[in-house]
Structures are given as C-alpha cells and as structure tokens.
Amino acid sequence: MVRFALPMYLLKALLPAQTRLRLRSYSWWARGWFYQGKEVFCPLCEGHFQKFLPFGVERRPQALCPKCHTLERHRLLWLYLQEQVQVETQQLSVLHMAPEPVLQEKLKRLPNLQYRSADLSSPLAMDKVDIQRLPYADASFDLILCSHVLAHVPDEKLALQELSRVLKPKGRLLLQARIFLDLPQTLEEADVATPQQRLKAHGQADRFRKYGLDFSERVSAQGFAVSPVDYAQTRTSQEQQHLGLGQQEIIFVATPSAHVPA
Ligand SMILES: [Zn+2]
DSSP, X not given: OOOOOOOHHHHHHHSOHHHHHHHHHHHHHHHHHHTEEEEXXXXXXXXXESOOEEETTTTEEEEXXXXXXXXXXXXXXXXXXXXXXXXXXXXXXXXXXXXXXXXXXXXXXXXXXXXXEEESSXXXXXXXXXXXXXXXXXXXXXXXXXXXXXXXXSOHHHXXXXXXXXXXXXXXXXXXXXXXXXXXXXXXXXXXXXXXXXXXXXXXXXXXXXXXXXHHHHHHTTTEXXXXXXXXXXXXXXXXXXXXXOSSOOEEEEEEGXXXXX
C-alpha cells in the first residue's frame, strides 16, 4: 500500500481541524478498501475486512478497524448502546464526553437523540467544557458516555460529582477506563505532580492515576450504584473474534444510587 505523509506539525499549522479530519477519513477509507475481506466485521462502520490491525504501545492484535480507526472498546460500547440502551430508537438526551469522532458522527445523525459532545480542548467537540465544572443544568441528561477520561482528570471526585449532578435521576452513566489488573488499589501518588513524573510513573504525561480493581468502589463513593458489565461475554468466542471485541473490556454502568431499588 502506497503511503505518504507530511509532518503532523505542518498539517496542524496549515489546516483547520475539520479539514484534517476529512483528509484523515479519506486515507482511512483507502486503507479500509485495501483490507476489505470477509474475516471480521466492524459494527461501527459496518465494514467487512481481512482483519483488525495491531494497535497500542503494548501491541494488541485484532484491535484497530482499518477503515474507521475504532478500537475494541468502541465496538463493544456501540453494541451495548444498540442492544441495551436502544440508542437508535429511544428518545434520549445524551452527553458524550471526549467524543470519539466515529461514534460522535453516528450519534449526531440519530434524530431521536438530543446530543451534545463536550471536551476540554478537542475542536471536534460541540462544547468546550471542564468536566470538573460542567456548564449544564442539574438533571439534564438521560445518558452520559465517558470513556477513558477520568484517569486524565486532576480531581476525579469533582468530575464524578458533576456527572452525577447533570444526570437525570433515572439516567445512566457509561464509563470505560483502563484497569490495571495487577493493582488491587488505584495508584495515585501525591508526589507525582509534573507531566514528567506522571509519564515515568503512569506511562502518560496526562495520566493522573492508574486505576486498579477498586475502580467501581471509587465511582460508588461519589453517589452511584455501579455494575461492571463484561458485554463481550454475550457473544461466543468466535463472534468476539469476528467483531474484534478484545479481552476484558468492561463497561461500568453507573446509576444515581438514590434511585436504584434496594
Ligand atoms: Zn470500522
């Protein structure tokens, strides 16, 4: 496959974000065409391909959709939204934090949703917000999506309290996060304070903590009832492979605890 590339800093300086996204989608479309096949199926772009591509610092095989660039967790979340939330037919007000571009485009197009996306810095989001101080009224949303965000927020408690405030009493907050399975307790050291220290301790300069097996408890402590859902298990192992759902991707379904039946 023929590839060419301009330095990213040059592209960023010369082109607005929407144009860069359009150009990137053309290149992904070409890659999707190159890898078209029958072996795997991406439920987000509804494409059939020879395989999903390896992705990640610790390379995961069968991870990245060649065409729409989504990962295991995105495909799993979309299946959950389709099947358990009936997101394509229910009348819902939705807040999508740090929106993944492909998922955002799908959700924006659904006429039954009142959809807002929000991010601190992404030009692709509809609202520029700090998750620790959300600009929305109390009880605004039926559904909030917050995937791989909380580890990058300085004050996790404040963020969860804000998400709880803007969620309707019977609403649902769907959380995804990288859980370090070797950590019984979340690693969050007071003396890891600079980007350099965070990079060394947590592997990313903007990762404020490494979540351990106590993630649900930390969310519960801020007023939620939390159900960890291993949604890939609703499929056979062959179906999991076919859909590229990955290993141990958990969706944490959080509801305001005051409204959960005892
Ligand atoms: Zn795809």
